[in-house]
Amino acid sequence: MHTFTEKHTPAYIVKVFPKASDLFKVHGINFCCKGDIVLKDTFAEKSLTGEEVLEQLNTSFKSWKEKGNTATNWEAMSVAELVEYIKVHYHTFLQEELSALGEFVTRIYRVHGHDSPHLEQLYTLYNEFVMEAEIHLMQEVTEFIPLIQLQEGTNGETVQKEVHKLKERNVEMNELLKKMRKVTNNFVPPLHACGSYRITYARLNDLETKMMDYMHVENNILFKKLTT
Numbered sequence: 001m002h003t004f005t006e007k008h009t010p011a012y013i014v015k016v017f018p019k020a021s022d023l024f025k026v027h028g029i030n031f032c033c034k035g036d037i038v039l040k041d042t043f044a045e046k047s048l049t050g051e052e053v054l055e056q057l058n059t060s061f062k063s064w065k066e067k068g069n070t071a072t073n074w075e076a077m078s079v080a081e082l083v084e085y086i087k088v089h090y091h092t093f094l095q096e097e098l099s100a101l102g103e104f105v106t107r108i109y110r111v112h113g114h115d116s117p118h119l120e121q122l123y124t125l126y127n128e129f130v131m132e133a134e135i136h137l138m139q140e141v142t143e144f145i146p147l148i149q150l151q152e153g154t155n156g157e158t159v160q161k162e163v164h165k166l167k168e169r170n171v172e173m174n175e176l177l178k179k180m181r182k183v184t185n186n187f188v189p190p191l192h193a194c195g196s197y198r199i200t201y202a203r204l205n206d207l208e209t210k211m212m213d214y215m216h217v218e219n220n221i222l223f224k225k226l227t228t
Contacts, residue, residue: 004057006043006050011035011220016071017061021212027053032215033167033174074221082222083145090214091137098130101207104200112197116190121183126204129176133211136169148226163223170215177208 004013010031013020024031029042043050077085109123144162181187187205189198 002061004039004054004061006040006054007038009036009038010042011216013039013057014216015074015220017057017064018071018213019060019064020057021209021216023053023057023060025209025212029053030174032212032219033171035216035220074217079148079222079225082217082225083148086140086214086217086222087145090210090217091141093210094133094137097203097207097210098133101200101203102126102130104196104203108194108197108200112194118183122180125176125180125183129173129180132169132173132176136166136173139169140166160227163227167219167223170219173211174215177211180204181208 002016004017010020010024010029012035014024014031014035021031023029027048028046029039029048030037039050039054042048043053074082105123105126109119113119113123139162144166147162148159184201184204187201187208189201193201
């Protein structure tokens with residue numbers, strides 16, 4: 001069975017073992033926007049005990065494999081198939097979730113903001129994130145996807161410029177997600193939190209998970225296929 005080492009990158013590991021993303025989130029290891037940095041360097045930067053993280057990772061991977069799980073064969077998917085995957089799994093989700101979740105973020109800010117000042121920060125950060133996400137989606141749907149369909153997935157200069165813009169947008173969204181996690185104490189609601197408060201934090205956590213997967217598929221799979 002495959003054994004992960006400190007020489008592997010988070011991007012590679014999540015391709016082979018998707019559930020690794022959960023462990024990487026716990027340890028603050030970026031696998032979507034800085035996924036090509038080998039674990040050895042990440043462990044040093046974050047002062048993590050590499051042996052402990054790798055043991056957790058390989059134990060989880062063994063258990064996952066023994067249950068009959070297999071990873072998506074990303075390399076076998078064409079550019080067109082990857083684009084369709086992104087549209088179905090991420091575009092649809094964001095189009096449905098951003099506005100609905102925004103109502104919850106606004107509600108808890110208005111009701112609890114007077115005694116929970118961090119909710120004003122959350123409200124501001126979330127709306128900044130929505131703006132970035134909507135621009136990203138618009139750029140992808142109206143410019144990027146038609147372009148690669150027209151050029152049949154070639155790695156021409158225009159395609160590379162579009163990829164660069166989308167990757168920069170991904171970095172901005174990732175930073176906003178990190179800030180939202182920080183101001184919400186890792187999306188853990190306070191003891192006095194009402195139902196809406198708890199639902200909001202749970203949905204924000206789900207949004208972060210979905211977005212990190214989205215950025216991983218774009219940065220480490222689709223964009224690489226287009227630019228290499």
